[in-house]
Amino acid sequence: GAHSVPQQDTNQLLIDLALAGKKVCRLKGGDPFIFGRGGEEIQALLPHNIAFQVVPGVTAAAGCAAYAGIPLTHRDYAQSVQFVTGHCRPDGSEPDWHSMSRANQTLVIYMGLMKAGHIQQQLIAAGRSGSVPVAIIENGTRPEQRIVSGTLQQLADLVAQHQISSPALLVIGEVVALQQDLHWFGQRPQAAVFGQTLTRMV
Numbered sequence: 001g002a003h004s005v006p007q008q009d010t011n012q013l014l015i016d017l018a019l020a021g022k023k024v025c026r027l028k029g030g031d032p033f034i035f036g037r038g039g040e041e042i043q044a045l046l047p048h049n050i051a052f053q054v055v056p057g058v059t060a061a062a063g064c065a066a067y068a069g070i071p072l073t074h075r076d077y078a079q080s081v082q083f084v085t086g087h088c089r090p091d092g093s094e095p096d097w098h099s100m101s102r103a104n105q106t107l108v109i110y111m112g113l114m115k116a117g118h119i120q121q122q123l124i125a126a127g128r129s130g131s132v133p134v135a136i137i138e139n140g141t142r143p144e145q146r147i148v149s150g151t152l153q154q155l156a157d158l159v160a161q162h163q164i165s166s167p168a169l170l171v172i173g174e175v176v177a178l179q180q181d182l183h184w185f186g187q188r189p190q191a192a193v194f195g196q197t198l199t200r201m202v
Contacts, residue, residue, distance in 0.1 A: 007037060007040065010026075010041065011040070011041055011044035012044075014026060014041060014044065014045060014050075015044060015045065015048055015050065018045070018048070018050045019048060019050070026038075026041060028057065029057075029060075030057050030058065030059045030060045030063070031056055031057040031058065031059040032054060032055075032056075032057060033054070033056075034059040034061075034083060035059075035083075035085050035110050035111070036057075038054065042054075059083070060110060060140065060167075060169055061081075061083050061108040061110070061169065061171075063140060063141050064137045064140025064141060064145075064169045064171075065108070065137070065140075065169075065171060067137075067140055067141045067145060067185045068135060068137050068140065068145070068147050068171075068179055068183065068185070069178070069179045069181075069182035069183035069184055069185070070135060070171055070175055070176055070178065070179045070182070071175055071178060071182070072106045072108065072171075072175065073106065073175070074174075074175050074178065077104065077173070077174040077175045077177075077178070078104055078105050078106045078173050078174060078175045079104055079105065080104075080105040080106070081105060081106040081107075081108065082099070082100060082105060082106070082107050082108065083108050083110065084100060084107065084108070084109055084110070085109070085110045085111055085112075086109045086110065086111045086112030086113070086114070086115045086116075086119060086170070087110075087111035087112075087114070087115075094122075097122045097123060097125070097126035098126045098127065100123065100126070100128075101123050101126035101127045101128035102128075103128075103129070103132075103174075104174065105173060106171065106172070106173035106174075106175050107123075107170075107171070107172040107173055108169060108170070108171050108172075109169070109170040109171075109172070110169060111166075112168075112169075112170045113136075113159055113164060113165075113166060113168050113170075116155050116156045116158075116159045116170070117155075117156035119155065119170070120152055120153065120155040120156050123152060123172070124152060124153065128152060128172075129152070130151060130152050130153030131151050131152070131153065132151065132152045132172060132173065132174065133149065133150075133151060133152075133172075133173070133174065133175075133176035133177045134149065134150055134151060134152050134154070134155050134158075134170065134171065134172045134176060135147055135148070135149045135170075135171045135176045135179060136148045136149075136155075136158060136159065136162075136164050136168055136169070136170055136171075137168060137169045137171065138164050138165065138167070138168040139167060139168075140167070140168075140169055141185075143186070145185060145186065146162075146164075147179065147183075148162045148164065149176065149179065152172060155170070
């Protein structure tokens with residue numbers, strides 16, 4: 001929870017430990033190839049002929065949406081889904097707001113809290129209805145998971161009013177409305193067993 005190591009230092013640590021003969025496990029939350037910089041780290045290993053293996057994970061969009069009771073796709077509401085990051089490189093270009101604003105698709109934004117107001121404005125300006133449902137999932141899949149729902153035109157106000165903090169995920173699209181009926185984690189008796197804290201056996 002204390003992100004204090006620059007990416008280049010992480011890359012160098014992987015190289016140094018591997019070249020010292022260690023077996024190195026770079027453990028990431030989510031999936032290493034979806035906004036996880038796994039590709040960058042492997043590129044750093046290649047010039048040193050360091051052997052590696054990638055174990056896929058469950059990306060936050062899939063895990064958090066499932067625990068929130070939000071199907072990312074649904075035949076009646078969303079035939080596609082886009083995963084985007086709200087935190088681009090400082091010298092990066094703006095995303096394609098028009099493609100992200102299409103109806104009948106789900107938009108999942110990683111690391112979008114700080115730019116919630118900008119995201120809201122750009123999507124509406126690009127044609128997305130301000131009344132489309134949105135969900136902000138804070139601490140998804142954890143016992144303290146919290147879901148705040150509203151509409152796109154309320155997005156920035158919801159973040160401020162509920163004092164949402166990271167880690168949090170933004171889900172925008174018609175499928176969010178299904179959450180009222182499909183929610184299960186920690187809220188329904190038949191799912192209560194899944195809300196219990198599991199003890200790790202060593």
